[in-house]
Amino acid sequence: EVQLLESGGGLVQPGGSLRLSCAASGFTFSSYAMSWVRQAPGKGLDWVSGISDSGGGTYYADSVKGRFTISRDNSKSTLYVQMNSLRAEDTAVYYCAKGSTAGIYVDENFDYWGQGTLVTVSS
Amino acid sequence: DIQMTQSPSSLSASVGDRVTITCRASQSIASYLNWYQQKPGRAPKLLIYAASNLQSGVPSRFSGSGSGTDFTLTISSLQPEDFATYYCQQSYSTPRTFGQGTKVEIK
Numbered sequence: 001e002v003q004l005l006e007s008g009g010g011l012v013q014p015g016g017s018l019r020l021s022c023a024a025s026g027f028t029f030s031s032y033a034m035s036w037v038r039q040a041p042g043k044g045l046d047w048v049s050g051i052s053d054s055g056g057g058t059y060y061a062d063s064v065k066g067r068f069t070i071s072r073d074n075s076k077s078t079l080y081v082q083m084n085s086l087r088a089e090d091t092a093v094y095y096c097a098k099g100s101t102a103g104i105y106v107d108e109n110f111d112y113w114g115q116g117t118l119v120t121v122s123s
Numbered sequence: 124d125i126q127m128t129q130s131p132s133s134l135s136a137s138v139g140d141r142v143t144i145t146c147r148a149s150q151s152i153a154s155y156l157n158w159y160q161q162k163p164g165r166a167p168k169l170l171i172y173a174a175s176n177l178q179s180g181v182p183s184r185f186s187g188s189g190s191g192t193d194f195t196l197t198i199s200s201l202q203p204e205d206f207a208t209y210y211c212q213q214s215y216s217t218p219r220t221f222g223q224g225t226k227v228e229i230k
Contacts, residue, residue: 035219037167045159045167045210047219059217062124095166107173108214109157113166 002026002112004096009117016086016121022079022096022114030054030074033099033108036081038092039116046092049081053102064090086121093118125149125213129222135230142198144225146211151191155215158187158196161224162207170209171196201227 008020022034035050049070050059058070069082079096094117097110126149136142146156154174159167169178171187174194184199198205206229211222 044224045161045212045221047212047221050217050219061218100172104217106153106155106215109169109172110159110167110212111169111172111178113168115166 002098004098004112004114006094006096006114006117009094009119011120011122012086013123014087014121017082017084018086018119020081020083020094020096020117020119024077024079024096024098027098027112029072029077031102033101033104034072034079035097035099035110036070036079037095037097037110037113038090038119039095040089040092043092048094050099050104051079052104057104059104083119086119088121091119091121124218125152125216125220127211127213127220127222129209129211129225131225132223133226133228135228136201137230138201138203140201140230142201142205142227144196144209144211144227146189146194146196146222148192148194148213148215152213152215154190155213156187156189156194157212157214158185159210159212160205160207161210167210198227 003025005023036048051070067085096114098112101108156174158171161167208224208226
């Protein structure tokens with residue numbers, strides 16, 4: 001059974017930093033791309049960042065480019081996102097999502113999702 | 124970036140109704156369109172991938188169609204467990220983008 005378990009969320013002040021983790025199990029983690037998708041309270045889904053199976057390809061939404069860094073440790077089956085210079089508008093539930101392909105390809109879909117971790121940016 | 128626009132934003136329907144949700148892309152995305160269902164407090168769930176392919180385990184009352192810029196998600200006979208918010212998402216290019224969502228409510 002595929003499981004994705006996010007952790008690391010919490011309350012942080014504007015300008016602060018936070019690192020989220022997503023521990024994966026039930027599939028060959030090193031064979032699939034992964035993404036972070038967020039959802040602000042009461043709002044829709046917003047793709048944040050994606051990373052290829054090897055970690056050699058990384059992609060970001062313009063809204064987080066230069067502030068967030070996605071990475072993965074295939075030996076630990078864990079996905080990360082380092083979030084710096086946080087803003088109030090980054091407040092959201094952050095989901096990790098398993099891609100259906102090895103890379104960020106056109107036929108990718110998000111076939112499994114974690115339950116999310118809440119990040120609140122407020123003073 | 125490719126903009127995804129869903130309509131309607133919300134709808135009210137009764138159990139047994141046929142429901143259709145549309146999704147329009149701001150440019151052609153071929154068939155690289157996925158649909159997700161999200162219930163309150165829960166993670167999204169993949170329903171349809173590549174415009175018309177039913178994800179394993181998803182009931183056959185769900186179907187998808189379309190290509191290019193215009194897509195539809197159809198629920199042939201709405202069931203109580205189908206009341207949720209539905210999102211389309213394009214995988215043609217990065218950044219991946221989602222529609223704003225369609226909330227299906229009980230009439």
